[in-house]
Ligand SMILES: NC(=O)c1ccc[n+]([C@@H]2O[C@H](COP(=O)([O-])OP(=O)(O)OC[C@H]3O[C@@H](n4cnc5c(N)ncnc54)[C@H](O)[C@@H]3O)[C@@H](O)[C@H]2O)c1
């Protein structure tokens with residue numbers, strides 16, 4: 001007898017902002033109806049995206065603030081798969097209320113992001129960008145003299161704020177690659193890390209006082225928002241280099257600009273900003289002692305592919321009703 005049962009309707013997935021490699025896209029298309037919004041710049045204002053949201057069971061992408069108001073339109077939403085480890089773009093309390101699983105991409109980007117931290121540390125300390133620009137502009141007319149010298153990184157004291165996955169990877173580079181002394185501030189102490197890196201946990205202010213270089217790797221949250229303010233920069237002092245690989249929101253940006261302009265701190269290496277892309281008229285784009293990167297912490301071919309691959313797996317598993325490989329809020333959900 002012919003099978004007259006209708007096959008179950010395919011779930012709908014929206015891919016936004018981050019284009020996926022063809023084989024990853026194919027994995028989604030085999031299972032779901034896929035709506036591709038990766039070419040839309042201003043997603044939250046896009047009429048087609050807003051119209052598609054109520055049909056979506058899953059969202060996969062990054063770099064867009066998905067707030068409560070926007071998500072309320074997505075009545076059928078079961079899972080969000082963020083192609084990032086940071087989850088500050090999502091209203092997690094609201095996702096928990098609605099039993100929507102949020103997945104992210106920890107671990108696969110840790111080493112690359114730690115490399116980027118060292119790119120910033122070295123560039124800021126050795127004035128790499130400023131002096132390279134001098135060469136490019138044809139201004140290298142005599143040998144570099146003392147006013148243009150940088151400062152050493154090796155054997156200095158590094159203060160890591162947020163000794164998580166990335167903080168630890170930065171600490172290993174510092175300790176074993178550069179012979180640095182590593183101190184850290186974190187919500188909780190990590191005794192194994194303390195042994196491995198011979199690192200000391202310090203109160204936030206003490207850490208700032210004792211550091212030649214401060215590197216921030218905390219997530220953005222209510223507790224960390226603007227934790228680097230005028231007082232923090234004053235505590236770091238005139239020789240200190242400040243490196244931010246976390247989120248722009250952890251810094252009071254006008255206070256940082258003032259600290260760089262006044263010599264309250266020596267220099268900054270920044271991958272992240274309060275507003276991204278960094279507005280062209282920001283003083284940070286013009287200060288010689290600010291090295292500014294366009295949020296490329298994880299932006300290598302290998303790592304961005306690994307992140308996308310994990311995010312696709314996370315989404316497939318979530319929409320199949322399985323526990324995904326890297327859920328962020330699993331314990332807060334009914335199925336957790
Ligand atoms: N620039 C980039 O491209 C890039 C790339 C990856 C990650 N990041 C950022 O780095 C963050 C960290 O990533 P991770 O994988 O290391 O996360 P993680 O969770 O492993 O580490 C974060 C650490 O910060 C600590 N912490 C949290 N709140 C704190 C507070 N108020 N005071 C002190 N310590 C606190 C946590 O205890 C944890 O040890 C991400 O959330 C993201 O925002 C940026």
Ligand SMILES: O=C(O)[C@H](O)CO
Nearest residue numbers: 083084085086297298
């Ligand atoms: O949180 C993250 O993963 C980065 O900021 C984006 O790669």
